[in-house]
Amino acid sequence: MGDDLLPLTACPDPDPDPDPERSEGEGKGKGGRVHPPSPVPLPALNSTHVPIDEPMSEAQPASKHDRQVAGLSGGPKTNYASAVKNTAPAEPVDPKADQLAADLLVIDRVLAGHRNDFGLLINRYSDALYRHALGMTGSPDVAEDILQMSFIKAYQHLSEVRGRFDAWVFRIVANACKDWLKNIRRTHLSYDEDDQASSFNTPEEELDRSELRTDLDKALATLPASLREAFIMKHVEGRSYEEMADLLGTTVGALKMRVHRAREALQVLLEEKYAG
Amino acid sequence: MMRDERDDQVVRRGTYALHAWLDGDGSEWAARRAAAPGAREVELWKRVEAEAARRRSEHAPEGLRARILAALPAEPSQPAPPRPRESSRRSKRLPRS
Numbered sequence: 547m548g549d550d551l552l553p554l555t556a557c558p559d560p561d562p563d564p565d566p567e568r569s570e571g572e573g574k575g576k577g578g579r580v581h582p583p584s585p586v587p588l589p590a591l592n593s594t595h596v597p598i599d600e601p602m603s604e605a606q607p608a609s610k611h612d613r614q615v616a617g618l619s620g621g622p623k624t625n626y627a628s629a630v631k632n633t634a635p636a637e638p639v640d641p642k643a644d645q646l647a648a649d650l651l652v653i654d655r656v657l658a659g660h661r662n663d664f665g666l667l668i669n670r671y672s673d674a675l676y677r678h679a680l681g682m683t684g685s686p687d688v689a690e691d692i693l694q695m696s697f698i699k700a701y702q703h704l705s706e707v708r709g710r711f712d713a714w715v716f717r718i719v720a721n722a723c724k725d726w727l728k729n730i731r732r733t734h735l736s737y738d739e740d741d742q743a744s745s746f747n748t749p750e751e752e753l754d755r756s757e758l759r760t761d762l763d764k765a766l767a768t769l770p771a772s773l774r775e776a777f778i779m780k781h782v783e784g785r786s787y788e789e790m791a792d793l794l795g796t797t798v799g800a801l802k803m804r805v806h807r808a809r810e811a812l813q814v815l816l817e818e819k820y821a822g
Numbered sequence: 823m824m825r826d827e828r829d830d831q832v833v834r835r836g837t838y839a840l841h842a843w844l845d846g847d848g849s850e851w852a853a854r855r856a857a858a859p860g861a862r863e864v865e866l867w868k869r870v871e872a873e874a875a876r877r878r879s880e881h882a883p884e885g886l887r888a889r890i891l892a893a894l895p896a897e898p899s900q901p902a903p904p905r906p907r908e909s910s911r912r913s914k915r916l917p918r919s
């Protein structure tokens with residue numbers, strides 16, 4: 547998802563009131579969740595001066611407990627660790643830890659009553675999740691519905707987030723897609739081509755591409771959900787096997803096997819028409 | 823070595839090189855070299871990859887954020903109270919004297 551992430555500061559804050567209770571020293575949110583230490587006194591989210599996910603140079607010292615709760619204690623050293631020793635040379639920053647911390651801050655604000663801040667999380671993750679849902683269902687309308695339902699579900703269960711929000715909300719969307727595939731046994735799927743922006747030049751190219759688009763969707767629809775999911779994550783979403791394993795809770799080897807089997811099945815279906 | 827076995831080996835090598843290329847672990851050149859004459863599958867996957875790249879640039883529809891925000895319930899659920907620890911749930915037994 548890394549490429550898709552919008553900086554939180556790029557998102558306009560529809561709820562501009564800063565929370566005075568959180569002006570210094572992060573601790574527990576309304577839900578009693580403990581967060582990694584706030585890098586700086588929590589800014590109003592609409593502030594352009596102190597972005598929420600700016601490099602954490604003035605972080606409060608993190609207690610061992612804080613880092614354990616944030617799932618950071620066993621992993622690579624993060625900027626939190628470097629924040630403890632301000633005199634130490636800069637250590638490599640773990641972007642995932644930064645993202646985790648930024649998401650948890652937003653979640654805490656939402657749980658504290660700043661409902662519209664949930665829009666920051668939607669902005670941040672909706673493109674990648676939409677692509678997943680679109681790849682899995684083949685229908686822009688269904689993908690949008692799934693995204694809407696999934697974000698509402700995520701909002702309703704927001705206090706249950708432990709660890710990475712992006713992985714948690716991805717699982718909600720992925721499960722919704724699989725449920726949809728189970729319930730709707732469709733033999734073929736097609737894109738609504740009117741919705742697709744065209745970037746091709748000649749009518750021949752356009753026709754060829756749109757044919758491939760339709761045939762690829764049809765071929766994908768014949769794959770079992772697990773193979774289709776793996777193929778979409780690898781090829782359409784451009785994720786690494788490690789990232790996929792992290793999100794799906796399985797091994798890199800198993801995912802490679804699924805992707806390879808998906809490719810072989812697709813190749814059989816598409817080869818005659820498109821190869822050579 | 824029988825001809826069938828040799829053919830199988832060639833196919834396996836070609837398949838391995840193709841997947842390695844698609845996984846980003848090998849070069850297109852190696853995939854083409856190991857593929858059957860004409861490298862038809864390499865051409866197929868280049869076209870599929872171009873279509874996949876187009877899909878990678880898809881964005882969520884305009885207005886989705888606003889629609890979701892409008893549909894959110896008034897408040898998220900509040901967390902359940904923490905469960906008592908296993909040790910405190912266990913009945914305390916007094917040591918036998």
